[in-house]
Amino acid sequence: MVPGKDRKGLRGRFLVAAMTLALLVVAVGAEAKPRVAVLDFQDNSGSGAPAKAITDMMTTELFNTGMFTVVERSRMDALATEQRLAGQGLADSTTAVQMGKVLGVDYLLTGSVTQYKYEASGGVIPLPFGNFSGVAVGSETAYVTLDVRMINAQTGEVLLTAKEEGAANQSQGGLAYDWAVFGTGKAGGILGQATYKAVTKVVTKLKTQTAMRGGGDVYNVLAEAAKTVTLDAGAVNAGAQVGQLYLVYAEGKAVLGIKGEILDVEKITLALVKLTDVQPKYSRGEIVKGVDVRRGDKAVPFHGDPETVKIGIR
Secondary structure (H helix, E strand, O other): OOOHHHHHHHHHHHHHHHHHHHHHHHHHHHHOOOEEEEOOOEEOOOOOOOHHHHHHHHHHHHHHOOOOEEOOHHHHHHHOHHHHHHOOOOOOHHHHHHHHHHHOOOEEEEEEEEEEEEEEEEEEEEOOOOOOOEEEEEEEEEEEEEEEEEEEOOOOOEEEEEEEEEEEEEEOOOOOOOOHHHOOHHHHHHHHHHHHHHHHHHHHHHHHHHHHHHHOOOEEEEEEEOOEEEEOOOHHHHOOOOOOEEEEEEEEEEEEOOOOOEEEEEEEEEEEEEEEEEOOOOEEEEEEEEOOOOOOOEEEEEOOOHHHOOOOOO
16 A cells, blocks of 8 residues: 555656657647748749738748748847848859758748739629610639749758649639738739639649658558558647548559669559547548558548549559
8 A cells, every 4th residue: 555645756756747748749740840941932023913922921821730840030040041041042052051051940931923914804694674775784704823942951852743724714703812912902812812822722732742741650451341441640649639630541663763763653643531430549531532441551630622632543
């Protein structure tokens, strides 16, 4: 029988150990996130696109994914690194590596606005009654295209690329958003909407490609039966939660370089799985999109729009 004093001491040591373990888990999770610096976008559209505002929007959306640790703009400005080196461009890998070392990041995200266009059209619909000649109608359409690169700050290698267009079209009327920074009146609002669509498309592609290239933790399919999939991703080892989506893929053929070296391995997207039961070290979920999942396939967390996922064939 343990005396009361000893029981209190034992309980205290247990609480300290539990708190230490919790802090370690949090620290490991934080360290697992790649550190990214978003450099000011360049306006190559010839239309006066607000590149600074688009950079801020991209930074916010990357942070909101929860997959990246994004360097604060104030830190970058304080170092004055971006202004000093961005003018040289990032064609030189040495420049990228130098910038990455100063900022202490894993990746640099750079991009340009290649299209920033607003079109308006209108006309008159005749009325067959009254003294009115007709009703004036009109529509506006905006197109924004972003070309983005993610660069390995240690080697200067371009890891990921994404080129996406956002379009917004609506008839004369109220705006869904008020993006004042993109201009005044209706044109600015529609251009803001189109920009936001392009940004979210880019971020979705970056999230998926980063995870599938090893930018995030990769888990395994343990079993599949009746559209129920078991993964070795649990609450403790993966931070999994009920309702979370996982992208399941199989590794295909190796991509060989000119000298026969393995540059990459093809990834074949097989399914999206939504977790329904989460245990400490594994979880179960139902297939919401796709088929042909087998034991040994790979799985990564997915944070984008399920409608953008294209299912392949093994």
